[in-house]
Amino acid sequence: MVTSPPKIEVRDLRLAYGHKEVLHGVSFAVPSHEIFGIIGPAQSAKTSLLRCLNRTIEFTPHIHVSGSIRVDGQDVRRVPDVYELRRKIGMVAPLPVGLPLSIYDNVAFAPRCAGLTNRQELEARVEKCLRQAALWDEVKDRLDTLGTKLSGGQQQRLTIARALSHEPEILCLDEFSIAIDPVTTMRIEDVLKELRREITIILVTNLTQQARRLADRTMFLWNGEVVELDRTEVMFSDSPKDRRTYDYVQGNFG
Amino acid sequence: MQPFQETPFSRRKRRNERLAQVVLGGMALAMVIPLLLIVGYLMFKGAPLISLSFLLSNPTHGMREGGLWSALLGTIYLVVMALLVAAPIGVLCAVYLNEYARDNWLTRLIHLAVINLAGVPSIVHALFGLGAFVLFAGLGRSILAASLTLAIMTLPVIIASTKEALASVPMSFREACWNVGASRWQTIWKVVLPNSISGILTGVILQVSRTAGETAPIMFTGAVFFKKIEAGNPFAYALTDQCMALSMHLYTVTTQVTNAPEALPYAIALVLVGAVLAVNATAIWLRSRLRSRKKW
Ligand SMILES: Nc1ncnc2c1ncn2[C@@H]1O[C@H](COP(=O)(O)OP(=O)(O)O)[C@@H](O)[C@H]1O
């Protein structure tokens, strides 16, 4: 772990929307094949942090970013092709977004945008991703129906399949279980445990217990600052370094 | 004691609910009445004159007899030309403003200009068209100058309606596309436009009726009271010609021609309204076709 560079390295990241700074100098590093949990109350800039990683933050007007983010040792602001950076990072939003396309096209969308046109390759990719997202068996007979017609839980797995469709090396999940039932949540958690063998996962979650179940290390982000970052057992033990961590994970936080 | 009891409050609530339904529904119905009255009255007065030969022959005897071919064809030329110019420019403009433009003073200025242009009276557009196209650009009074004037007039409205259609596509769709490495253009082409096309088309087609009905902008720039062309020939006008138009013809026959048959103005109006309604009906049909493929 010491020898290879971390998959993601964030140093002193600051982000402001207009004059309002929401990330106040955040630093952390994530090694390959880790599940990295990020916990913290609403408004602590977790989503904003993820949007900095794949540079979709640039679609928001009037933002100021400073500090550095490195993916595989390369500064994301200097990558020659920002679309390639975004394909390297799969992103799953809190609310499932089935694009108004067929199930097949939902998953084939990203490879097509990247220039893949070969039918067999596309079909193979779609099947692989739907299988990885544990959705294949439920939809394999109706790939041409609209993605938006699926149930919420299925749409969230479709979203995950889409996030995997560009074969990312990093998968970011932003409170993915906020709109789905516990059974589906558990299924997706199993999926994540499978995926970690191949990719690095950043798991932003509002359910502290989910981080506890899945994450190797967990970061407590609060109001745009890192309160504590440690192995998950330590964070959830009776004696984390910071009193606020203890209060938050025990659920008695203001 | 019964589990569900009527109280004075619940009774009042129920009564108000029914009242609201009746009043609102009544208003909606009342909306339809003027339309029915207008069309019905026009039919009653004008229908006897309508026939295929009325549509396909030219006015004769100082416009007291014959048909309205030259005016009908002129209106078609003007509307088609105006929309051929205004629709692509307007839609592309709106796509830029809604999907690309950053929120800065220049963009806000453009928005302001669009909104205000939409509110400029048509007679002012007429003067602008006279100055810009007829005189300055040297197009003379012609179909070209008149349809460009109409295009300028409809442009801001098309921009506004297209922007509205684009804005109705949820932001989350765009974000989902960007997240998987789609460029702005790929997102627009594959997701945003397919899902707003019915609204965009509706906005454009609604401008057909507006353009067809206008008199002021074309009066100064290319429409004439009378012009002799070959009856029944759809290519009888050249773009550099002046032309007749239904709206103007109606005005002429009503106010300038003595002893015109009483039914004539109504027949002209009926053709104008009929043509516009036919276009709108097509639009509604098209819209429902596209809608049924709509996806969320
Ligand atoms: N597009 C935006 N424009 C302005 N402020 C924003 C925007 N997105 C988020 N914020 C602000 O940034 C702060 C952090 O938000 P967010 O990153 O969504 O936090 P979290 O995901 O932890 O709930 C909030 O105070 C929010 O109001």
Ligand SMILES: [Mg+2]
């Ligand atoms: Mg969030």
